[in-house]
Amino acid sequence: MDVLALTPLLAELPTERTHLLDNLGRIRREVGPITPELSDALANHMNLRLGDVHEVVSFYSFLQVPVTTYRVCTGPICDCAGSRKLLEQDGAMEVPCLGHCDLAPVATRGDTILPGGEDRPVTYATSVGPALGLEQADESLTDYERRGGLAVLRALPTAQRIVEELKAAGLAGYGGAGFPTGLKWESLLREPAPRVLVVNADEGEPGTIKDRYVMELRPHLLLEGTLIAMRALDCPEGYIYLREEYATARARLLAAIEELRAAGLLDGLTLDLVVGAGAYIAGEETGMLESMEGRRAMPRLKPPFPTQFGHLGRPTLINNVETLAHIPAILQNGGAWWAALGRDGSSGTRLWSISGAVARPGCYEAPNGITLRELIDDHAGGATEEIGAIVPGGAASGILPPDALDVPLTRDALREYGSGVGSAAVQVFPRSYPVLRLLSETMRFFAEESCQKCTPCRIGNRALHHLFEQLEHGEAVMPRWQVDEWLLAMEKTSICGLGQASPIPVRNAMRIWPELFAPLDGVVST
Amino acid sequence: MVEFTLDGRPATASEGELLVHAAARQGVFIPTLCHDDKLEPYGGCRMCVVDVEGAPRPMPACATRVAPGMVVSTNGSTTDFRRTLTEMLLTEHLDPNPGGRPNELTDLAQELGAEAPFILPDAKREPYEDRNKLMGYEPDSCILCNRCVRYTQEVMQCSALSLEGRGGEARIVPTWGKSWLDTECELCGGCLSVCPTGALHEKFLTGADVEESALTKVKTTCTFCGVGCQLDLNVDPATDRIVKVTSEPHYVSNEGNLCVKGRFSFNFVHHPDRLTEPLVRGEDGELHPATWEQALQVAADGIKGVIARHGTQAVGFLASARLTNEENYLIQKLARNGVGTNSVHSCEAT
Numbered sequence: 001m002d003v004l005a006l007t008p009l010l011a012e013l014p015t016e017r018t019h020l021l022d023n024l025g026r027i028r029r030e031v032g033p034i035t036p037e038l039s040d041a042l043a044n045h046m047n048l049r050l051g052d053v054h055e056v057v058s059f060y061s062f063l064q065v066p067v068t069t070y071r072v073c074t075g076p077i078c079d080c081a082g083s084r085k086l087l088e089q090d091g092a093m094e095v096p097c098l099g100h101c102d103l104a105p106v107a108t109r110g111d112t113i114l115p116g117g118e119d120r121p122v123t124y125a126t127s128v129g130p131a132l133g134l135e136q137a138d139e140s141l142t143d144y145e146r147r148g149g150l151a152v153l154r155a156l157p158t159a160q161r162i163v164e165e166l167k168a169a170g171l172a173g174y175g176g177a178g179f180p181t182g183l184k185w186e187s188l189l190r191e192p193a194p195r196v197l198v199v200n201a202d203e204g205e206p207g208t209i210k211d212r213y214v215m216e217l218r219p220h221l222l223l224e225g226t227l228i229a230m231r232a233l234d235c236p237e238g239y240i241y242l243r244e245e246y247a248t249a250r251a252r253l254l255a256a257i258e259e260l261r262a263a264g265l266l267d268g269l270t271l272d273l274v275v276g277a278g279a280y281i282a283g284e285e286t287g288m289l290e291s292m293e294g295r296r297a298m299p300r301l302k303p304p305f306p307t308q309f310g311h312l313g314r315p316t317l318i319n320n321v322e323t324l325a326h327i328p329a330i331l332q333n334g335g336a337w338w339a340a341l342g343r344d345g346s347s348g349t350r351l352w353s354i355s356g357a358v359a360r361p362g363c364y365e366a367p368n369g370i371t372l373r374e375l376i377d378d379h380a381g382g383a384t385e386e387i388g389a390i391v392p393g394g395a396a397s398g399i400l401p402p403d404a405l406d407v408p409l410t411r412d413a414l415r416e417y418g419s420g421v422g423s424a425a426v427q428v429f430p431r432s433y434p435v436l437r438l439l440s441e442t443m444r445f446f447a448e449e450s451c452q453k454c455t456p457c458r459i460g461n462r463a464l465h466h467l468f469e470q471l472e473h474g475e476a477v478m479p480r481w482q483v484d485e486w487l488l489a490m491e492k493t494s495i496c497g498l499g500q501a502s503p504i505p506v507r508n509a510m511r512i513w514p515e516l517f518a519p520l521d522g523v524v525s526t
Numbered sequence: 527m528v529e530f531t532l533d534g535r536p537a538t539a540s541e542g543e544l545l546v547h548a549a550a551r552q553g554v555f556i557p558t559l560c561h562d563d564k565l566e567p568y569g570g571c572r573m574c575v576v577d578v579e580g581a582p583r584p585m586p587a588c589a590t591r592v593a594p595g596m597v598v599s600t601n602g603s604t605t606d607f608r609r610t611l612t613e614m615l616l617t618e619h620l621d622p623n624p625g626g627r628p629n630e631l632t633d634l635a636q637e638l639g640a641e642a643p644f645i646l647p648d649a650k651r652e653p654y655e656d657r658n659k660l661m662g663y664e665p666d667s668c669i670l671c672n673r674c675v676r677y678t679q680e681v682m683q684c685s686a687l688s689l690e691g692r693g694g695e696a697r698i699v700p701t702w703g704k705s706w707l708d709t710e711c712e713l714c715g716g717c718l719s720v721c722p723t724g725a726l727h728e729k730f731l732t733g734a735d736v737e738e739s740a741l742t743k744v745k746t747t748c749t750f751c752g753v754g755c756q757l758d759l760n761v762d763p764a765t766d767r768i769v770k771v772t773s774e775p776h777y778v779s780n781e782g783n784l785c786v787k788g789r790f791s792f793n794f795v796h797h798p799d800r801l802t803e804p805l806v807r808g809e810d811g812e813l814h815p816a817t818w819e820q821a822l823q824v825a826a827d828g829i830k831g832v833i834a835r836h837g838t839q840a841v842g843f844l845a846s847a848r849l850t851n852e853e854n855y856l857i858q859k860l861a862r863n864g865v866g867t868n869s870v871h872s873c874e875a876t
Contacts, residue, residue: 036702050710051678051685051701058690279692296689301569301589452670452689452696453570459614462646462694478643482613489610492583492603493572500583 003037015046018312020056020294024063025244025275034063052295059296059451061278062244065093071108071245072117073098075206076395076441077355078105080433086117096280096445097206098245101355101427102362111247122248124213125362127379130341131329131349132322132365137217141259144220152331153224153265159189159232166327168335170347174210175200175283175320176394176423177497178411184317185233188307191315193234198292198311198318199226201242201249202276202283205394206445207425210351211321213363215242215249218325219256223271225324227260228331230269233317238271241288244278280449284496285318287451298451299496322351344369344408354380356428357387368421373405375426388431389512393422395442396501399435399508418508435513439506440468446502457499460490464506471519480520530596539592546574546587554600557608557634559615560671561588562720563775564782565680571671572611573634576600609638615669616642618649624664625727626736627718631669648694656705660713660790662729668698674717674726681783686711698725715789719772719782728770728790736762736769743772748788752850752874755780755788759795768792829865842869849874 009030013023023046027038034057043053057063072078072086075097083105087094092107100106102125103115113122126134138144157165166182173179188195199222203211214222230238242250253273260266274292276282282291286300289311310316326348330338339347346368352375355361359381366379372390376383390400392409398419400407407413409421429438443465450457463478463486470477478486487503494500510517528539532552539548544567546556560571567589575584579597584604612635619642622632635641651665670689675698678686686709688701701709718726743758756777759768771789775782794800804821805813816824832840843861845854854872861870 036704039702049679049683049685051675051688054685054688054702055675055690058688059692061692281692296692301567301586448693450693452692453672455570455572455611455614455669458670458693458696459617459646462648463614463617463644466644466647482643485606485610486614489607489614493575493607493611495569495572 002032002035003041005031006038006041010041010045013042013045017046017048017294018292020046020048020053021060021277021291022274024053024057025277028063028277029067033066048294055296056294059279060276061095063277068110069093071095071098073100073104073106074441075101075445076391076429076438077101077207077427079437079441080356080429081105083107089117095245095278096449097204097208099203099209099212099243101207101209101353101425104355104361108245113248124217125360125364125380126213126217127364127366129349129351129365131326131338132214132218132221132351134213134217134351134363134365138220141220141256141263144218144224148332149220149328150224150265152328153227153231156228156231157331159185159234162228162232162327162331163189165331165335169326169330169338170335170342171323171326171330171338173320174322174326174350174423176205176396178421181319181323184307184319185229187305188233188315188317191307194237194314195233195235196311196314196316197226197230197233197235197238198285198288198306198316199238199240199324200283200285200288200318200320201240201246202288203246203321203423204243204280204283205396205423205425206442207353207355207391207427208394208423209353209355210363210424212246212249213351213353214321214325215246216252219249219252220260221328222321222325223253223256223260225327226271227265227269228327229317229319229324230271235317236269237311238269239274239292239311240271241274241276241282241292243276243283250275279451280445281451281496281498284498287496288318289316296451298453299498301495341367342369343367344410344413346408346410350424352379353423353425354428355426357383357385357430358428359384369408369410371406371408372400372426375409376405376428380428383428385430385432387428388433389429389435389438391425391427391429391438391505392419394425395445396497396504397422397425398504399438399512401512418511419504434472435509436468436472436516439509440465440472442505443468443502446498450498454493454495454499456486456490457494457496457502460486460494460499461502464502471516474519476519476523478520479523480517483520528592528594530592530594530598532598533600542591544588545576545585545590545592545598548592549576549587549598549600556587556600558588559630559634559669559722560673562673562677564720565673565676568672568676571615571669573608575604575607577602577604608634609640612638612640613642616640617644617646618666619669619723620645620649620666621664622667623724624667624732625662625724625729626731626734626738627721627724627727628738629667629724630722632723646694651697654699656700656707658706658713658729660729660786661706661715661718662727662732663698663700664725664727665697665699667723667725669723669725670696670698671722672698673720673722674698677716677720678711682712682714682716684710684712687717713786713790714784715786716783719784719789731770734769741769748784749848750785750787750791751847752854753779754850755784757784757788759792767796833865838866839869841865841867843867843871845870845872845874847872847874 039053043050074094081104107114128135171181281287282297287297291297306316341349364379387402447461452458556574558574569586569589574587577599578585654663675687741760748755757773773782806816845857
């Protein structure tokens with residue numbers, strides 16, 4: 001029956017493989033969850049092997065479930081806020097972080113976000129920010145222009161000038177890896193045009209809500225940054241890869257793109273939205289490229305890097321949403337101005353997503369180099385419970401003890417703790433939330449989101465999840481020296497950042513709370 | 527020619543050569559599990575990682591091409607990684623020997639002294655049953671190296687196997703979990719020929735207690751068609767019977783690939799009804815053994831008789847599909863020049 005329902009839609013679906021994910025998303029929304037029969041029919045329509053489409057459909061979490069499924073966030077913050085209770089509802093589906101940690105625990109039904117599992121409006125908690133100005137939402141392009149928007153795009157400096165300003169600003173990518181943006185742009189310019197721009201809007205690092213805030217509150221700001229990059233770097237094609245769960249951001253971006261198109265600002269360019277289907281690893285830049293090309297989002301081996309061999313083999317720049325959103329302000333006021341916004345030797349400001357045991361969880365623009373205490377007390381209204389542990393920048397950034405509250409949040413200062421700023425997603429866990437539970441939940445997330453390609457990530461994360469689950473019961477499944485060996489193998493031999501970084505919080509916790517891991521020393525051998 | 531340094535010694539590689547191949551030619555063996563020369567580099571199992579000077583982390587030798595001046599070390603820290611990665615793979619390798627095929631993982635584990643510290647709680651996979659009689663699949667032996675799937679995609683260009691799901695639930699299944707007979711699979715057995723652990727295996731060998739190392743390989747040419755695939759009959763010396771058929775990647779004309787007939791249809795060799803000498807039907811209506819000379823004479827006389835009674839157009843030649851191009855050429859020569867008929871056909875044409 002469902003195949004019959006598909007027939008009229010099929011005629012509208014493009015057959016290039018780059019449209020596979022999009023086609024599957026449309027079929028899911030307009031016909032129903034992807035069944036083997038629907039998958040095969042689409043494969044035949046697109047002249048793909050049946051197995052290729054099967055592989056893709058099964059890789060993403062949402063393609064085989066109805067649009068209206070009740071999805072419950074089980075990210076660490078929502079888990080800590082009691083999301084397990086929401087799972088008791090019939091047909092509830094567990095999903096990793098939904099990117100609404102400021103409203104934890106959250107669930108969604110279809111495109112509707114349900115804060116606390118209830119049908120009430122999504123609210124924003126933010127503060128006055130010098131570069132991004134999230135304190136005031138732009139309802140339209142007119143709003144945006146009235147605040148000085150589009151000035152840079154309309155009087156675009158040369159690519160060389162822009163690169164110089166970005167270097168002077170010291171802007172480093174805000175997706176989590178922190179690669180200097182100026183250098184990335186410069187390396188793209190060395191490759192032949194035409195080039196491709198991809199905006200990484202697949203925000204999925206647990207605790208991170210900042211890109212959603214930008215897209216929902218100031219979509220035109222992101223788009224101006226995007227168009228600056230496309231015009232300056234000779235990228236006639238641009239894509240915004242957006243996670244499926246961000247329905248409001250999707251609507252706001254689509255509307256804003258139409259406004260820009262009507263204003264003639266897209267002339268000569270194509271800018272398309274690519275909507276994901278539930279896979280954290282699609283946020284890894286080469287996983288994203290694979291996903292956009294209609295394959296499983298399994299990260300590529302590097303080198304070559306995307307700037308050399310990216311979308312369909314072309315030189316491609318992949319920048320995070322927040323990174324691009326900073327660019328209009330940097331070019332408007334100069335790199336030196338932006339750099340001076342930072343503190344303790346760091347440049348500029350960034351968006352800090354703060355969630356957990358604080359009075360006002362939200363997303364605040366504040367200087368790089370700020371301390372956790374300032375973020376919690378001055379921005380987020382103070383802690384609501386005694387703090388037990390803090391995750392400073394997303395699941396893979398590490399875990400900090402309460403005595404790190406006064407350390408400046410910079411790469412250098414956190415190195416001493418073996419931790420990093422990552423995506424600046426500060427998650428404050430109360431003392432009542434056990435550290436082993438936090439570790440176990442974090443590893444469960446990594447294990448479920450591992451693409452499976454490489455051994456250390458696929459098995460290592462599952463093994464660590466098992467290890468911490470057992471440790472919660474005081475049992476050790478392997479000796480400490482072997483845990484260390486496995487962590488090292490994961491860090492050094494995993495293909496991408498997922499497996500390379502997941503040992504970080506484990507090592508942090510072992511150092512901060514050695515007593516929790518004492519049972520590991522009791523295991524003599526295996 | 528590219529010059530590089532391998533374990534402190536000067537070495538050479540050809541332009542664009544993979545490190546794993548260049549090292550092998552210098553006598554340095556780097557273990558691999560997911561690598562197969564027939565397939566595009568994958569770099570998934572990470573067993574072959576080596577230290578390359580200047581690289582931030584070890585590089586997979588199976589997917590890294592030798593660059594001029596590269597300084598490579600295969601015997602430093604990476605040997606420990608090999609043991610650790612093997613331990614990891616063993617934590618979900620529940621059935622090491624489903625079909626009597628050699629197991630590269632357990633061989634490696636033995637060599638490195640690696641053991642699983644525990645079995646992962648989610649290691650057990652759903653069993654796979656299939657109604658075909660040739661190929662079996664034991665999911666609990668699979669290490670997700672993806673060689674089989676890549677073989678079907680890259681070599682056979684067909685849709686028989688898929689890498690399904692993600693994370694701990696990822697597994698290899700025939701497309702959409704159907705029976706192979708309901709997919710595009712032609713049962714060529716190529717997937718099992720590249721499987722490193724025997725998870726994919728000859729079904730008829732399940733429980734047969736056959737050790738591949740005990741078998742004698744007899745190299746021969748497949749008799750089923752004119753391609754001339756080179757294959758090895760694997761003979762059990764104890765019974766002198768063919769147990770299975772394999773082929774090597776370096777064999778000419780088929781590069782180790784076989785079709786369902788070449789790989790699986792060897793039972794006729796031992797069949798009691800198989801003809802092993804010419805037979806001529808006697809006056810008594812029964813078939814009697816004869817020499818080739820006698821048999822050919824009877825056939826020639828028969829054809830001549832038909833020509834004498836009904837003319838040359840009454841004779842036609844139907845050539846066996848097993849013949850080569852050259853043999854088919856000779857048949858039409860015999861038909862047209864020898865007999866004088868244009869009625870000649872090969873069942874390879876249909």
